[in-house]
Amino acid sequence: MAISILVLAEQLRGGISDITYEMLGAGRAIAQALGVPLEAVLLGSGASQLASSLGAADKVFVADNPGLDLAAPEAVAEVVKTLIDKTGAGIVLVGCTNVSLGIGSILAARSQMPLVNFCRAIKVDGGALICTSQLFGGKILSDVKLADGRGIIGVYPGAFPLEQGRSPRTPPTEAIDVPVQPSKVRFKQYIKPETGDVDITKQNVLVAVGRGIQTQDNVQLAEELAQALGGAVCASRPVIDQGWLPLTRQVGKSGMTVKPRVYLAFGISGAPEHWEGMQNSQCIIAVNTDPKAPIFDGAHYGAVTDAVELLPVLTEKVKMRKG
Amino acid sequence: MNIFVVLKMVPDTVEELNVSQDGKSLDSEFLRFKLNDPDEHALEQALILKEKCGGKVTVIALDAPEVDDVLYTALAKGADRAVKIPVSQACLGTKATAKVLSDFFSSGREAVTLDTLVLAGSYAIDDLEGELAPMLAVHLGLPYLGVVSNVAASGPGLVVQKEFAGGLRGEFEVELPAVLGIQSAEKPPRYVPVAKVRAVMKSAKIEELEIPSPTDAVCLDVQRTYKPEAGGRAEIFEGSPEEIADKIVDALAKSGVI
């Protein structure tokens, strides 16, 4: 049984990341069901100030130490491990984000706790926890049982409502003093995204292409549609990784977050990491040959057809309609 | 640099994935396997590093369907050695896999040297547990950084880029020896003609290194594996490409963008 639940709060560039509130919301529900306190830990410069926004927690441990700014995963894991040993926390929530990746794994390797990653739902079942993990780009779900209700859980961004983790309350805080060892991984500087030729975050219409576009030449077909619509082309990660479009056009977890009026997705499966970046588009139209592609679950309109075949036809029709 | 790349075979999601009779695992009958995407990038990054600053690239994999083809392909691309550990990767779990791979380095035949760099993929699409790379780093007592998309040698160490979000990256210094989780290489993975792979199959050999299977391979207790229920939110346009295009144009007009 968990004596308490611990949320590893996340901050980037002086602000608390959304995932923190999502985890606090998820953690609160478990804490209530189990009748245990919900605690959070926040690390790095300014942690004492920032902690005031974590009122959903019963208590926030802060290590306001610049040595922990963008610290190596092992340094963060060390602090959390010390805290777990001290408080007896039996459930630890860590964000499945680029920022926190690896911390849960190191904790699992260092402690006797199991780690369940990519979690989208958590249910309390007696003293046990059932965690639902999402695999294969959203195509498969697995329910994993943590029989004794103990474990480290990697929480997917966007899976739990943010609001439930926000509270106007100011939480009690406790400073923790942790010696930070010199690390073999050292943060040097931020590299900001190049602005590139177009800023995809400022477009009304985005024509997005995924692996289903198949060749670099076919990207041109999307470019023509984007031009006809007065928008721009963007892409999922595999297209960028192939070098078919510059990094500035990537939408998703590691790429840009976009909110256009219309997002047209051609040959994109709708993996959670892509969805994260475009879910707030006002209207999502997806074209995919696979009727079961996860993108259809969230899109407003869809068509099950070959994107490469449809694109030129659609471009012509748009031009005609615009006259 | 003495570079090791650990490669993992994963089910190809281009094929339809089905859940097997037991309701807990994937039906293996129709599964096709391929190299995990980020691993392609880890290999590419290793080859680029070798070209730039010399050294040796060794690829390592556990036993899995079609893994030999992948190992030969890696050799054809420029890896110097390919090692297969005859322990099946199926049902091993990440903790146990990390143990097997760290045993590889303490087997007496291989050793972590001052210029050792171990590259793994940042994550695998079939992963339920933690990422392997940080666990392996713990076992080997080495520093680790993940979601890395660029690696350059700099003095005795490395300068690497890690992705955050919104296109923001961070530059980090990493001392060698180290373990990195690669998200993408600085250039797209190279292509190698099939003929070259065939030639390598004739001329090169995959080494095998026996490592005892871990006795404590504890896997997570999977109760149920299933496909998500279709949200059914999308209104699906049917018909010929022309008819579909007309309907999309109507939707665009309704949204006020044309």
Ligand SMILES: Cc1cc2nc3c(=O)[nH]c(=O)nc-3n(C[C@H](O)[C@H](O)[C@H](O)COP(=O)(O)OP(=O)(O)OC[C@H]3O[C@@H](n4cnc5c(N)ncnc54)[C@H](O)[C@@H]3O)c2cc1C
């Ligand atoms: C830490 C991390 C960060 C990531 N960051 C990002 C990110 O920022 N952005 C991102 O996009 N991904 C990101 N990913 C990757 C993500 O998990 C997916 O792998 C990726 O989004 C898949 O891209 P895709 O849909 O283009 O390719 P696939 O998943 O391969 O899908 C291709 C789709 O095309 C369809 N198709 C095939 N042929 C055709 C055709 N002729 N016409 C129409 N459809 C066709 C197929 O049915 C399939 O649905 C990240 C992953 C991780 C782990």
Ligand SMILES: Nc1ncnc2c1ncn2[C@@H]1O[C@H](COP(=O)(O)O)[C@@H](O)[C@H]1O
């Ligand atoms: N069984 C395995 N054999 C070889 N490499 C592996 C194995 N499991 C994981 N890896 C490596 O670790 C990375 C992350 O995988 P995972 O920990 O399963 O998310 C993969 O991309 C591989 O580089």
